[in-house]
Amino acid sequence: MRPEDAVTIVIRAAGERTVEACRAAVLAQGMPAGNIVIVREAPFSRAMRVGFQAGIDAGRPWTFCIDADVILRPGAIAVMLAHALRQPSNVFEIQALALDKITITLREVGNHFFRTAHLARVIAEIPEEGTALRPESAAQYAMVRKGYPFHFVPYVLGLHDFGQFNRDIFRKSFTHAQKHLHLLPDLIPKMRARARQDADFDIALQGIAEGLKATEDVRIDIRYPLFRQRFDALELPEKDAAADAEFADVDAILDRWAQADDLVVRRLPMSARAAMDLGPDARFDRWSRLRWTLQQRRAELRAGMVPVYAVAAGLEQCGIRLKRAVQKR
16 A cells, blocks of 8 residues: 555644645655645644544545654655554554654654544544643543554654744743653753753743743643743744755754764663664564663673563563552452
């Protein structure tokens, strides 16, 4: 099955500096322009509904929703389709990693590859605006509770939040101060170190500072007036329009970032370099996870201790599963 026959690309845009770069990266993978739908809606919960409906209306088996601040690496659409085709029919979504600049993390962000046949169900699970800080996650876990799991793909498919307008970096960092408060003690020192060479991190730090001071409930809505009020009050500068050359070689940007010793990897028990080198056929299950973990730990443990670590890790997982089973009763 060819991506151009099977996949509708929904780009969710809210004035990002990289909208055209996002679209160009999709076209460069051989996708026809007619397969691409750009959704410009706010708030985010409405963008979700409109984007999902666009996928349903297009009638292709799969709908790949990406945010306009994501730049795909070459071949990413074909890789995601190949993984999707291997999943059971009740799996409603697969999601891969992206290199998230602002949080300095390889994490699941900005990409959702849906089985179109289940999108009507997902729409029904989107919470009412203002009732959830993370409406997409709320809908995902509602689907899981009803027997429709999602699947993690061990693949880095591109960039997230590179080259954005300062107002958007500020806004997202503002919300990070409320969504990801537990991560800030580790993240802020890394941002400070990087701010010396990269002004994006200076803007991000100011967004976090304003988010921590806010007493209002914050929504993921670009129109929310507090974001613009605080950005304007600080008289922060703004970037010019994006240049084509900024994102001409996504793989080169990934390779450069893979060398960073402060880059965090979510979900995968391996270094950033190893994660970015994973091929399109890499699988993620309990056995591959254990194998990757042992390979990573081999260099850290004394000789002969790897089997002991493996047994301890197995007992730990058994304990976690037993606790979950007891809590469900």
